Amino acid sequence: MKLRVISSLVIFLGSYLPLAAILVLQDISKASWDLPACPISIDALSRCQLPKLNNPTITLTFLGVTLLAFIFFIATINSIRGGQAAVINDVKQIPGDIINYVFPYVVSFMGVDISDKGKLSGFILFLAWLFLITHKSGQIFLNPLLILFDWKYYEITYSIGDHKRTEYALSQTPLRIGGSVRVKKVQDINIMNPKD
Structure with missing residues (x-):
């Protein structure tokens, strides 16, 4: 059974859910990191605020897409009977x-500035090349999150x-x-x- 390109892309994106979470953490503004920790109390929610993201549209979209893709991937592999x-x-x-899986994480720690369109485009191109290689090699199901x-x-x-x-x-x-x-x-x- 051969997977279609769209199915392979969804499965590939699902394997990068931890990367999306890392990018969200890296996108939290410096001012938010300097805020005091929320107190543990009954009314803590009313006195705490969510961290501010520098590029919320990009980071939260990537996080949401990879989360949905990961859920799809787990449902898909568990349904194969x-x-x-x-x-x-x-x-x-x-x-x-896992070497192909690790490369994007190394890149993320080198500092992908999501607000810099050139760096973001380069990162997207890098993931696209990884996807094409993974899809063509038939190794799309080799996801360390499994x-x-x-x-x-x-x-x-x-x-x-x-x-x-x-x-x-x-x-x-x-x-x-x-x-x-x-x-x-x-x-x-x-x-x-x-x-x-």
Whole structure:
């Protein structure tokens, strides 16, 4: 099953929810950081004020889009069921390739000035290139945030009938040698679920 570009883009954006939160924090005005902490009391809400953002439209839009995309991504991957029955012959858990995921975070800490249109445009172009590379390589589902939902990345050898294959897979349940699973390929990643 191949994903359409729009679906891939939504899944890609969902993986950058933490980056959006970092950019919101970096956009808080200096005056807001200098305010005293809100007291812990019953009427604290009436005496506290939300921090002021320098570029609220851009940062809150990015945060909202990535949050919705992340929810869509989790709903999508959890809805993938069925597929061919297979038996696992060999399994090795591997860390996901997070180097592509880490680059934008490094850039954010180098100081993306959202109010500077040139720097913002360069950052958007950088994410666009990352998206194209990730989409074309078939690795769109390799999202390190999946770890929070117990998804693991494996290199597996499995058999479907008399045919043996060695490929990469994602599974929310631990995979074991001799285990029976259902395999559904999305892009170039196998989504594994326990056999019914």
